Each structure stands twice: as structure tokens, then as C-alpha cells.
Amino acid sequence: MNSDAILFYAIAALTSVCAVAVVVSQNIVRAAAWLLFALAGTAGIFFLLNADFLGATQLLVYVGGTLVLVVFGVMLTAQGPFINMRIGAAEWAIATTVGLLLYAVLAVSLVQINMGKAEPGEMANSENIGLSLLGVKEATPVADVTGVPSGDTMSDKPIYRNRMSYLLPFEIVSVHLLVVLIGAAYLARAKRRRGGSL
Amino acid sequence: MSDVGLTHYLLLGAVLFVCGAVCMATKRNAIGILMGVELVLNGASINFVAFAHFNRAFEMEGQVFALFVIVLAAAEAAVALAIVLNFYNNHATVDVDTAEELKG
Numbered sequence: 001m002n003s004d005a006i007l008f009y010a011i012a013a014l015t016s017v018c019a020v021a022v023v024v025s026q027n028i029v030r031a032a033a034w035l036l037f038a039l040a041g042t043a044g045i046f047f048l049l050n051a052d053f054l055g056a057t058q059l060l061v062y063v064g065g066t067l068v069l070v071v072f073g074v075m076l077t078a079q080g081p082f083i084n085m086r087i088g089a090a091e092w093a094i095a096t097t098v099g100l101l102l103y104a105v106l107a108v109s110l111v112q113i114n115m116g117k118a119e120p121g122e123m124a125n126s127e128n129i130g131l132s133l134l135g136v137k138e139a140t141p142v143a144d145v146t147g148v149p150s151g152d153t154m155s156d157k158p159i160y161r162n163r164m165s166y167l168l169p170f171e172i173v174s175v176h177l178l179v180v181l182i183g184a185a186y187l188a189r190a191k192r193r194r195g196g197s198l
Numbered sequence: 199m200s201d202v203g204l205t206h207y208l209l210l211g212a213v214l215f216v217c218g219a220v221c222m223a224t225k226r227n228a229i230g231i232l233m234g235v236e237l238v239l240n241g242a243s244i245n246f247v248a249f250a251h252f253n254r255a256f257e258m259e260g261q262v263f264a265l266f267v268i269v270l271a272a273a274e275a276a277v278a279l280a281i282v283l284n285f286y287n288n289h290a291t292v293d294v295d296t297a298e299e300l301k302g
């Protein structure tokens with residue numbers, strides 16, 4: 001058992017335990033704290049998968065941004081009876097049964113399916129991700145180009161690595177984020193009395 | 199079993215997904231439901247990145263899609279919290295069982 005496996009099992013156990021604790025904790029403030037560790041464990045999994053840019057983004061945006069937003073929501077609405085909201089034992093039993101059944105179906109199908117040979121390849125680094133988000137195609141060929149690239153699919157050596165351009169989704173997402181934030185600020189603004197002085 | 203493969207990561211993603219789904223189903227607090235949605239999205243992005251790591255053809259796509267998932271989750275959380283705060287201002291509760299004006 002090498003160090004990667006030990007790290008994976010440690011982080012996976014941390015993430016799973018925290019995710020289960022989010023579900024079972026009745027106190028909404030504690031659930032937010034457990035969610036913090038679950039999201040941080042997910043970032044650790046990303047680092048373990050060599051996706052360092054994604055792990056950093058997860059820590060910055062999710063743990064630093066989204067979770068702070070959720071905690072603010074908890075603080076603004078957590079009053080006496082809403083901190084502890086209990087459900088009945090029968091509902092717990094049904095939810096646990098359905099959850100375990102769903103996980104059993106997923107786990108059996110995942111273990112039994114043949115994924116083919118799964119060799120860990122090198123991940124695209126942040127430079128490649130940034131270039132693809134900016135829509136830069138591969139400027140220089142990876143391999144030697146002999147003549148015009150033909151449709152010869154039999155050649156084992158790829159002449160051009162086909163890199164997708166994600167410029168349009170990137171722009172759509174950024175405009176979407178702007179619209180959503182303006183809309184959220186409009187929805188959550190302080191209401192003024194109708195017909196009042198202001 | 200000591201070699202960590204694609205299946206292990208997918209099983210971890212399934213754990214997060216199931217926890218999020220059960221959380222969405224059982225919580226009565228609207229913000230608790232939002233936490234369940236976050237867990238589901240995290241499970242999905244673990245799957246994306248695991249496939250990107252173990253399949254060379256998706257080394258870019260998996261990461262870019264997980265990036266979009268993170269950004270869209272942030273937007274979704276902002277709107278959902280705005281709606282929850284509005285609901286709290288109007289009804290003085292965050293119990294989703296009381297949101298029944300639209301019930302036929």
C-alpha cells in the first residue's frame with residue numbers, strides 16, 4: 001500500500017464521514033460546519049487526482065465563497081425553533097432505506113461494469129485549461145507534420161491534438177454569473193414600505 | 199485492492215451523491231436542502247475529475263466541466279439564498295412544509 005493509496009483512503013474516509021454527518025446532524029449550524037469539511041475533502045481529492053487548479057478553485061470559490069454565503073443564510077434565519085428541525089422516526093427509516101438501496105444499486109453497477117483499462121494519464125495543467133477557456137487552438141503541432149494532414153486514421157501518431165475551445169461556454173457562464181448576482185441582489189434587497197415616506 | 203483505481207473514486211462520488219439526495223429529502227430547513235444540493239454537485243464533479251484523470255481523451259473536458267459546475271453552484275447558491283431570505287421575510291420561517299400557497 002503506497003502513500004497515494006493511504007492518502008486516498010484517509011481523505012475519502014474524511015469526506016464520506018463528513019457528508020454523512022451533514023445528513024444526520026439535526027442542528028443546522030453543525031451541518032454547515034460538517035459541510036465545510038466535506039467540501040475541503042473534495043478539494044483534497046482533486047489535488048490527489050493532479051487537478052491542482054481545480055482543487056484551488058474549489059477551496060477559493062466553494063469553501064471560501066459559497067459556504068460563507070450558506071453560513072450567512074444560516075445566521076440570518078437561525079432562530080430558536082429553526083435551528084433544530086426534527087423529522088419523525090418513520091421518515092428517518094424510509095430515508096435511510098432508500099438511501100442505502102440507491103447506494104447499493106450505484107455501487108454494484110460501478111463494481112461490475114468493465115471500465116476498460118484505466119491508466120492514469122497526465123492531467124491538463126492550468127496553462128492548458130486557461131488556453132482552452134480563451135479559445136486558443138493548438139498553435140504548434142505535437143508531432144512532425146509530413147505534408148498536408150490527411151484523413152489517415154490508421155496512423156498511430158496523432159498529428160494534431162484536437163483541443164476543444166471553451167471560449168463560448170466561458171463567456172456564457174460569466175454573463176450568467178453577472179445576471180444571477182444582480183438578480184440575487186434584487187431579490188434579497190431590503191423592502192421599503194409601499195406608500196411610506198421613502 | 200491496494201491499488202486505487204477509477205472505481206474507488208466513483209464510489210466516493212456515489213457516497214456524496216446519495217448523502218446529498220437523502221439530505222434533500224429529509225431536511226425541513228430550506229438551507230439544509232441547499233446543503234444537500236451542494237453535496238450532489240460535489241459528487242458529480244468528483245466523477246468528472248476522476249474520468250479526466252483515468253481517461254486520456256477527457257483530460258481537458260473533465261476539468262473544464264467541473265470548473266463550470268463550481269461556478270454554476272456558486273450562482274445557484276446565491277439565488278437560492280435570496281429566495282430563502284425573501285421567504286423568511288414573508289413567512290417568518292424557513293420550514294419548507296409551510297410553502298404551500300401554490301398547492302392546488
